[in-house]
Amino acid sequence: MTQRPALLDLQNVCVMRGNKVVLDDFTLRVNCNEHVAILGPNGCGKSTLIKTITRECYPVVRANSSMRILGQEMWNVFDLRSHLGIVSNDLMSMCTGEAVGMEVVLSGFFSSNSVYSNHSVDREKRQSAHQAMERLGVSHLADRPVCEMSSGEAKRILIARALVHRPLALLFDEPCNSLDIAAQHGLRQTMRSLANEGIGIILVTHELPDIIPEIERVILMSKGRIVADGVKENVLQSAPLSRLFETRIELARRDGFYHVE
Helix, strand or coil: CCCCCCCEEEEEEEEEECCEEEEEEEEEEECCCCEEEEECCCCCCHHHHHHHHCCCCCCCCCCCCEEEECCECCCCHHHHCCCEEEECHHHHHHHCCCCEHHHHHHHCCCCCCCCCCCCCCCHHHHHHHHHHHHHHCCHHHCCCEHHHCCHHHHHHHHHHHHHCCCCCEEEEECCCCCCCHHHHHHHHHHHHHHHHCCCEEEEEECCHHHCCCCCCEEEEEECCEEEEEEEHHHHCCHHHHHHHHCCCCCEEEECCEEEEC
């Protein structure tokens, strides 16, 4: 049986923003069915990593450096989004407006923030959108403008948007940012359900409680480099986290979630 290539395979990647090296000799391999968290403080390079994966930033061309997604170095961005769904705060800000829930979910087919006159929505696309919304429990938001939704409702619409292509994996960028406690809980339960359905999860965050129990592997980032990578229970320890965040951290674990005491 042929083994599926890695979802992400970055080897010795260097990414610059202006004159600053933001990802420094960065190497990361994530398989399609993995549930992985990338944890690090603000400014460690997490956002640039996401933009590199989504082809908004490009690595410096140099020897012994490569970046492959599902075994390919060259991708049409529209094709890529059908394999890797993105749920990011940048996208959240783009989709907040007068467009109703169904339009935002359908916009995932066109990599836009709504459905416009040049877009063709056929029965199959609409059916896929309905199924994605049912999966997230947001069918009742189909005709509600996003600007009238709570942050938690809008985030679920965004996840449904990412699911219309039935991707292999979802990339979550600081998913609980700006959500209240109830919405955070709901979103983490949604991530758990998706993980248990077999969808790969790449979670990028600086919040320990975002790391759902289904995540088996944790990667720590600092100053554009990976400083730890391994089984969650081995990586999430007080000493390495205290060094990473430059403050004393004591951990507690309840119901599979980690918390800072």
